[in-house]
Amino acid sequence: MSLSQKYGRTYHYPFSLGTTSDDRINTNYWEDLQHIPEIIHTEKLDGENNCLSKHGVFARSHIAPTTSAWTAKLREYWQLIRHDLGELEVFGENLYAIHSIEYKKLTHYFYVFGIRLHDKWLSWEETKFYAQLLDLPTVPVLRTEKSPYHASNFKSNILEIVRQSSVFESYDVLTQQPCSCEGIVTRNTGEYSVADFAHHVFKYVRKGHVKTDEHWTKNWQKALIHY
Numbered sequence: 617m618s619l620s621q622k623y624g625r626t627y628h629y630p631f632s633l634g635t636t637s638d639d640r641i642n643t644n645y646w647e648d649l650q651h652i653p654e655i656i657h658t659e660k661l662d663g664e665n666n667c668l669s670k671h672g673v674f675a676r677s678h679i680a681p682t683t684s685a686w687t688a689k690l691r692e693y694w695q696l697i698r699h700d701l702g703e704l705e706v707f708g709e710n711l712y713a714i715h716s717i718e719y720k721k722l723t724h725y726f727y728v729f730g731i732r733l734h735d736k737w738l739s740w741e742e743t744k745f746y747a748q749l750l751d752l753p754t755v756p757v758l759r760t761e762k763s764p765y766h767a768s769n770f771k772s773n774i775l776e777i778v779r780q781s782s783v784f785e786s787y788d789v790l791t792q793q794p795c796s797c798e799g800i801v802t803r804n805t806g807e808y809s810v811a812d813f814a815h816h817v818f819k820y821v822r823k824g825h826v827k828t829d830e831h832w833t834k835n836w837q838k839a840l841i842h843y
Contacts, residue, residue, distance in 0.1 A: 619671040622678045623707055623730075624813040626801065631771055634799060634821030640814075648815045649765055652804045656740060657759045657774070659783055660799040660819060661709040661727060662717040668694050668706040686713035686836060690726055697750055704746060705732040709755060713836040717798060719784035721842040727755045729801065732810065740805040756783040758800060774800060774820055784842075796822060 627642035628635050635641065642648065649655070664686070667674040672681030673691045681691075690710055708728040711719065728747040731738045738746070747754050758777050761770075782797040799821035808816040 619680070620667075620669055620674070620678045620705060621810070622674070622676060623665055623667065624810070624817075626817050626819045627814050629771075629774070629818055629820050631775075632799070632820040633823035642814065642818055645818050646767065646770075648818075649770075650763070652763060652806075652816065654760065654762045654805045655802050656757050656805055657761070657777060657800045657802050658729060659756045659758055659797050660801050660821065661711060661719075661755060661782075661784075662715045662786075662798045663709040663711040664713070664715075666690060666708060666710040666726070668697070668701065668708075669704070670698060670701050672698075684833075686710065686838075693726075700750070703733055706746070706750065706752070707731065708752065711839055714789060714839050716789050717782070717795065718787045718789050718792075719782060719839060720787060721783075721785045722839055723784075723842060724753050725839070725841070726752060728752050729755045730803075735810050736807050737810060737813065737816070739807045740803070742807070755801075758783075760805075774802075778820055778822055798822065 625640055627640045629645055630641055630643055665676060666682070666687060667678070673687055673694050675682040675684065687710060689712055706728055707730045708726045710726055711722060712725045728743065731743045731746055744754055759773065777800055779796055781794060786795050786797055787793065788795040799819060802818045804816040
């Protein structure tokens with residue numbers, strides 16, 4: 617039995633090119649957007665989804681806390697804040713290990729993208745508030761849009777965003793050449809229920825960004841922090 621509920625699967629936009637056979641697509645995303653007063657587009661960072669809760673540090677599975685080598689620093693930090701978390705579950709992208717994208721200007725190893733409290737995902741303002749209290753950064757916000765959305769511009773705006781480099785200067789791990797960011801995650805800036813997650817969070821992933829294989833966990837390398 618899991619200690620908590622794992623992070624929900626984020627559905628792709630229908631025009632997301634980086635889908636795989638087991639990904640899910642939200643074909644009704646436009647209808648969902650009509651019920652959201654304001655959204656933000658945040659950068660999708662290429663790391664591991666980790667959760668900090670009173671029970672420990674978790675990766676994708678919440679059956680038991682993770683013990684991976686690349687979460688060692690995060691687990692040390694968790695020891696300092698675990699009594700302050702209460703019922704909060706803090707989700708973020710762990711960039712301690714380099715995956716398919718190497719970032720040349722990282723300022724931290726863990727970037728918060730969501731905080732869950734019981735059956736609710738907190739608003740973006742509350743997420744930033746608690747992240748700041750815990751001395752953690754949030755993922756970069758690339759653009760904010762308010763309803764009504766313009767169908768003719770929405771897709772082109774997303775495609776424009778994902779052609780750009782990462783905020784943290786992204787390089788292809790194999791070629792060591794500059795590359796565009798992995799993609800974007802769009803979310804409702806307000807709070808929403810866990811049950812309705814799929815109607816409030818959407819993503820676009822660029823084609824062919826994955827460069828790792830089954831040997832990644834044996835040969836991983838530590839990312840560098842830019843001071």
